[in-house]
Amino acid sequence: MIIDTNVSLSRWPFRRLAGDETPQLAANLRRRGVTQAWAGSFDGMLHKDIGSVNARLAAECRSHGKGLLLPFGSVNPKLPDWREDLRRCHEEHRMAGIRLHPNYHGYDLKDPLFAELLSMAARRGLIVQVALKMEDERMQHPLMRVPSVDAAPLPDLVKATEGLRMVVLHWKGMLTGQLCRRLAAAGQVYFEISMLDSLGTLDLLVEDVSIERVLFGSNYPLFYFEAAVLKIREASLTEPQRQAIFEGNSRRLSTGTSR
Numbered sequence: 001m002i003i004d005t006n007v008s009l010s011r012w013p014f015r016r017l018a019g020d021e022t023p024q025l026a027a028n029l030r031r032r033g034v035t036q037a038w039a040g041s042f043d044g045m046l047h048k049d050i051g052s053v054n055a056r057l058a059a060e061c062r063s064h065g066k067g068l069l070l071p072f073g074s075v076n077p078k079l080p081d082w083r084e085d086l087r088r089c090h091e092e093h094r095m096a097g098i099r100l101h102p103n104y105h106g107y108d109l110k111d112p113l114f115a116e117l118l119s120m121a122a123r124r125g126l127i128v129q130v131a132l133k134m135e136d137e138r139m140q141h142p143l144m145r146v147p148s149v150d151a152a153p154l155p156d157l158v159k160a161t162e163g164l165r166m167v168v169l170h171w172k173g174m175l176t177g178q179l180c181r182r183l184a185a186a187g188q189v190y191f192e193i194s195m196l197d198s199l200g201t202l203d204l205l206v207e208d209v210s211i212e213r214v215l216f217g218s219n220y221p222l223f224y225f226e227a228a229v230l231k232i233r234e235a236s237l238t239e240p241q242r243q244a245i246f247e248g249n250s251r252r253l254s255t256g257t258s259r
Contacts (some may be wrong), residue, residue, distance in 0.1 A: 003250040004029065004037040004225075006129075006169055006192050006217030009060050009069075012042050014141050019221030026065040032225055035247075037069055038129070040099035044074025045134070050085045058093040070254075072097045072129060075121075076105040077113035083120070090124045096254060097127030099169075101134070102149050109153040118157060122164040127253065130154075131169040135222070148174050155179070158186040165253060167215060170195050177208045184209040190253060192217030193231055193245070202235040211241050215250050 007029070011020050019025045029037050039061060043053040054073040061069035073089035075082055075098050089095045098121060107114060121128050133148040140146060151174050158164055165188045168175070172195040175183070183189040191209060194217045196202055206214055218228040232242055 002032070002034045002216060002229075002246045003254075004034050004218050004220065004228075005167060005215045005250050006040075006194055007037045007069075007220045008040050008042050008222065009057060010042045012222055013046060014144070017221040022060045022064040022069075025221060026068055028225070029220070030068065032229075034068070036250075037065070038072050038097070038250075039065070039069045040072045040129070041074060044076075044099065045101050045104040048079065050074050050076055050079060051081070051088060054085065054089055054093060054095075058095070071095050072099040072127075074099060074101070075117060076101075077111070077117045078105055078107055082113075082117070086117070086120055086124070086126075090126060095126070097121075097129060097165075097167075099129040099131065101131050103133065103146050108150060109157065115157055115161070118161045118164055118166075122161050125163070125256070127165045127167060129167045129169055132171045132174040134170060151175055151179060151183075154189075155182040155186040158183065158189055161187070164188065165256075166190065167192060167253075169217065170219070172196055172201070177204065180205065180208045184213050188253075189213065190215050190249065194219035194223055194228055196231055199234075202231050203237075206235075206237070206241070211237075211244050212249055214245050215253070216246050 009022055019028055041053050041057045047053050057071045061071040073095050075086050089098055102109060118128060132151055158166060167190045169192055190213050191205060192215045193202060218225045232245055
């Protein structure tokens with residue numbers, strides 16, 4: 001059984017992907033043993049009408065992935081109605097969390113609005129996923145260069161935000177081992193594995209932050225799902241540790257019982 005904490009619906013803006021139609025994505029995930037997938041929307045990166053993005057996301061998850069797809073809405077604190085978007089995610093769409101793209105939305109983590117957003121999400125009991133990038137900078141379209149997020153302010157922000165549950169997405173190359181350790185010590189911060197790409201990096205992450213803070217994430221359909229599974233299979237982990245990453249840690253996080 002697998003809980004995938006990082007999949008996306010709709011269309012990647014720069015090319016078609018195998019699995020970018022929701023019925024196909026849901027079928028592929030089920031075939032690979034996924035019992036729950038935390039789903040954001042590619043539309044949330046660039047669309048300005050975030051309310052419509054989140055409504056479509058919630059509807060797609062209900063129609064094609066009920067019991068499988070768990071929607072994580074987009075919130076852009078640089079748009080004027082972002083607080084209402086956050087309220088709708090929680091109260092109307094009954095989402096478990098939100099997914100943030102600071103670099104695509106044009107703010108850094110020192111922005112006071114980001115701190116306000118974290119605080120409001122924590123008070124509502126929402127999990128906050130922060131994507132530090134979406135793809136290797138070398139793969140970006142030449143007219144769409146998006147710098148990666150500077151994560152240095154995160155430990156202090158986490159420490160200052162009571163009740164915050166955060167998942168860091170796509171962090172490889174953005175976080176050093178020391179910064180990972182500081183984040184893990186600051187509060188309930190978890191790390192998904194989709195961009196780990198070197199031999200032994202998963203073992204190093206477990207050593208830095210403990211097995212309890214590592215989550216399975218595939219970044220499907222932008223990445224191949226099987227690549228994430230192989231990262232776990234090839235690491236020097238016991239079977240209970242593998243199961244913790246595949247399912248146990250994310251289940252405890254989603255129910256608020258994580259350590």
